[in-house]
Amino acid sequence: MASLVESELKSGIIFGDAENAEYVYMPASEIGIENPVCVYEMGDMRDDVDVKEALRLIRTRSLRPSAHPRLGESSC
Template identity: 40%
Template sequence: MSKILAEQLLAGIILADNDNREYIYLPGGEVGSEDPHCVFEKNGERAGDLPLEEAVELAKRLHLSPGRHPELGSRAW
C-alpha cells in the first residue's frame, strides 16, 4: 500500500481523474475511525465504500492523483 496515497486520503485530499470522472475520498464521518472506509465515485454515482487499503490500491490502478471533485472541491471535509 502506498503510504503517501493513504496519508493524502486521511488528510481529506480527494484523489481524482476528472477526464474519466473518477474520485476517491474519505468522508468526514470516517476521520479517526479504527477502520476508515473511503468513497469511490464514478460518473457521478457512488460505486461503493472501500476500506482504506483497497481504496489506495484502486487509486494506484486508476492512476488517480490529488484533484478537484465537481461538488466538494479539492478536500472532502
C-alpha cells in the same frame, strides 16, 4: 508506516480523474476512526470501499489529488 498517498487520503485529500469522472476520497466523518470507509465514485456510480481497496484503486487507476465537482479539493 503509512505511505504518502495513504496519509493524504486519511487527511481528506480527494484523488481523482476529472476527465473520466472518477474519484476516491475519505468522507470527513470517517477521518480519524479506527476502520474508516472511503468512497469510490465513477460517473453516477458510488460505492463504499475500505482503505486498502481505495489505495489499490488510486494506484491502478493512476488517480491524482484533484478537485471534486461538489466537494472541491478536500472532503473536510
